[in-house]
Amino acid sequence: MDKTKTFHISNETGRLDKFLSDELNEHSRSQVQSWIKEGLVTVNDEEAKANYKIQNGDIIHVTMKEPEEIDAQPEDIAIDIVYEDADVVVVNKASGMVVHPSIGHASGTLVNALLYHVKDLSGINGKIRPGIVHRIDKDTSGLLMVAKNDLAHEKLAEQLQEKTAKREYIALVHGVIENDKGTIDAPIGRDPKNRKKFTVIQGGKESVTHFEVIERFSEYTLLRLNLETGRTHQIRVHLEYIGHRMAGDPLYGPRKTLEGEGQFLHAASLSFVHPRTGEQLTFTAPLPDDFNETLDWVRRR
CATH class of the missing domain: 3.30.2350.10 (Pseudouridine synthase)
Structure with missing residues (x-):
């Protein structure tokens, strides 16, 4: 069933779509823009465009169409x-x-x-x-x-x-990390400036990532990472936070620098207690071929 919501504007400025995506933060900006295009958003009882500049006194009515x-x-x-x-x-x-x-x-x-x-x-x-x-x-x-x-x-x-199930990841990151190992303990929440991203932010959820250097290159570092928590995009956000963004990351990383599709991140090991037998189970998976090929190329450089 579709839901409706009404906003009475006072002391607010900016684009209509940005205001609504901030207020309706469980929905993406693209979803809000889709509602606007479908005529499901009115300002003072008239359909408005996404770039409409809201003003004091405006009454915004939104019909949130169920997907x-x-x-x-x-x-x-x-x-x-x-x-x-x-x-x-x-x-x-x-x-x-x-x-x-x-x-x-x-x-x-x-x-x-x-x-x-x-x-x-x-x-x-x-x-x-x-x-x-x-x-x-x-x-x-x-x-x-x-x-x-x-x-x-x-x-x-x-x-x-x-936090008794263990997950270990392998990642290739930009820059040379000098410390052989370390812990990133920084809270993560949704980025208020970009709803598709998460960021280290005051008031975010507790997030802890441990890392250990496997191999250093002239411009990159290969890391082993263990998660204490499992926040969305946790490893990618924490690596950006310490200034060593993940290679190939289309959302958090720098412009494309290596051949490949998406970030160089692999969930290499998984360990948990079997839910029925109580046996400790551990599984490993080798790096994909394209990841290994990229590592060989980086080594040759």
């Missing part, structure tokens, strides 16, 4: 299943694959593939994210744990919350 429901369908897409039993699946996700369907990515996702190859998945996250206990970004490769039933899902999610 069309997405129903994930099984698709015969090849995926690398590292481990599977009656409760758990561990997948080595390829870079470029979205984890679950969303607006703009209704098919071709890891969930579509899982529904075909695994079939039985936990229902805790509904039809769009069945079995998905945690996510990694589209252009990040590596290991994910997936739950095949609700009991497994609850116990795996509990391990993530209590």
Whole structure:
């Protein structure tokens, strides 16, 4: 069911679309602009454009149209299943694959593939994210744990919350990091200037990343990173914060400097307690070929 909201403007200036995306911060600016184009936003009972400059006394009425429901369908897409039993699946996700369907990515996702190859998945996250206990970004490769039933899902999610499940990443970053190891402890929240990004910000959620240098190059450093928390874009944000942005990162990094699609980040190791047997399980996944090829090129330089 569509929702409506009304704003009475006082002591506010700026573009209509920016004001609404700031106020309705659970929705993206592009979503707000889409509502404006559809005539679902009025100013003083008249349709307005996205670049309208709001003024004191304006009355803005927004009809927030519910997105069309997405129903994930099984698709015969090849995926690398590292481990599977009656409760758990561990997948080595390829870079470029979205984890679950969303607006703009209704098919071709890891969930579509899982529904075909695994079939039985936990229902805790509904039809769009069945079995998905945690996510990694589209252009990040590596290991994910997936739950095949609700009991497994609850116990795996509990391990993530209590920080007993361990996740280790490999990343190639710009610049030479002098310290052999370190910890980045800085709170992360949504960037108020760009709703697509997150940033280190006062009042953000606690976020802790540990890093260790694997190899140094003339212009880059290869890092091993361990997460204590699992915030959205955590590694990418923390590396930007310390001045060593991830190579190839289209959102947080500098302009494209290396061949490849997306950031050079790989979820290399995953460790957790089996939700039914109590056995400690650890899985590793080698770096993808394109990541290794880039490292060879950087070494030769």
